[in-house]
Amino acid sequence: MRHFLEIDDLSREEILEVLELSRLVSPPKVLSDCSVGLVFEKPSLRTRNSSESAIFQLGGLPVSMVAGEVGIDSRESAEDVARTLASYHKFIGARVFVHDILTRMAEAVDSVGAAVGVVNLLSDYSHPCQALADLATIQSHFGLREGLKVAFVGDSNNVTRSLSVGCLMMGMEVAVASPKKYWFSGSEREAFQARGSAVFTSDPVEAVSGADVVYTDVWTSMGQEEERDRRIVDFAGFTVDSSLMSNAGRNAIVMHCLPAHEGEEITREVLESPASAVWEQAQNRMHVMRGLFLFMSGVRPRS
Numbered sequence: 001m002r003h004f005l006e007i008d009d010l011s012r013e014e015i016l017e018v019l020e021l022s023r024l025v026s027p028p029k030v031l032s033d034c035s036v037g038l039v040f041e042k043p044s045l046r047t048r049n050s051s052e053s054a055i056f057q058l059g060g061l062p063v064s065m066v067a068g069e070v071g072i073d074s075r076e077s078a079e080d081v082a083r084t085l086a087s088y089h090k091f092i093g094a095r096v097f098v099h100d101i102l103t104r105m106a107e108a109v110d111s112v113g114a115a116v117g118v119v120n121l122l123s124d125y126s127h128p129c130q131a132l133a134d135l136a137t138i139q140s141h142f143g144l145r146e147g148l149k150v151a152f153v154g155d156s157n158n159v160t161r162s163l164s165v166g167c168l169m170m171g172m173e174v175a176v177a178s179p180k181k182y183w184f185s186g187s188e189r190e191a192f193q194a195r196g197s198a199v200f201t202s203d204p205v206e207a208v209s210g211a212d213v214v215y216t217d218v219w220t221s222m223g224q225e226e227e228r229d230r231r232i233v234d235f236a237g238f239t240v241d242s243s244l245m246s247n248a249g250r251n252a253i254v255m256h257c258l259p260a261h262e263g264e265e266i267t268r269e270v271l272e273s274p275a276s277a278v279w280e281q282a283q284n285r286m287h288v289m290r291g292l293f294l295f296m297s298g299v300r301p302r303s
Contacts, residue, residue, distance in 0.1 A: 007128040022291025030297040031060025037089040050285035079108035086114040099123035131162035132288040146171030151211035168195040177207035
């Protein structure tokens, strides 16, 4: 059983397969008589609801646990948690603060030869399930064609990382606008650029110019609350508003992985505008989770 910890744990062709499977109207009940363990160290609305709904639609039983019930690395080690859950469930999904926990869980499952896949539901480093939903949303509007320009305006964070890698794998152009102190490291920027066309700038207008997709996320992620006041100052001028959107392509869409901090990274006017694909994007979280579980269960699209 494979794990899904990073968006590029799948090849380009496999991502396309997952997206095709996510569109099945009557998917096979591959999780019938099976359960899936879902661990949430962080609060969750979209991830928990989309995952539980997808599992139910595939005939399975979602078993969700919050941080206090599990106590990873406090009550017991990540390895022991993973081995225990692997004895009950077909898949383990985890939404964690520290990405290394996911790696350790996957290694622990592999060490005992369990045919159980570990899925990254979010970590401080990456958010690959969100990236799948993002690609599904872009695909529904433009197709996943080479040369599309995706501009991200805001913090260079886990969402930015997975989105950028996924888009570059599809041959799209990526432009990321952040205050310079919030850029990805030099080595990581070089790694992005080795994959394709990736531009990093401190000018939001430059990033958004001619873009087909304008994407933003909160400036202060969970676990960074003590930085909020400083970040609001640092990110002044990076709000996705009507003025900034006027620089994007004529048919550009706006995306946001939610929750939104209205008036900070995005205005309500833009969030509710005809260009907004935000609610479609949120719904796609469920569809791609269904497609991912189908793919990880061995189902492949019909040729």
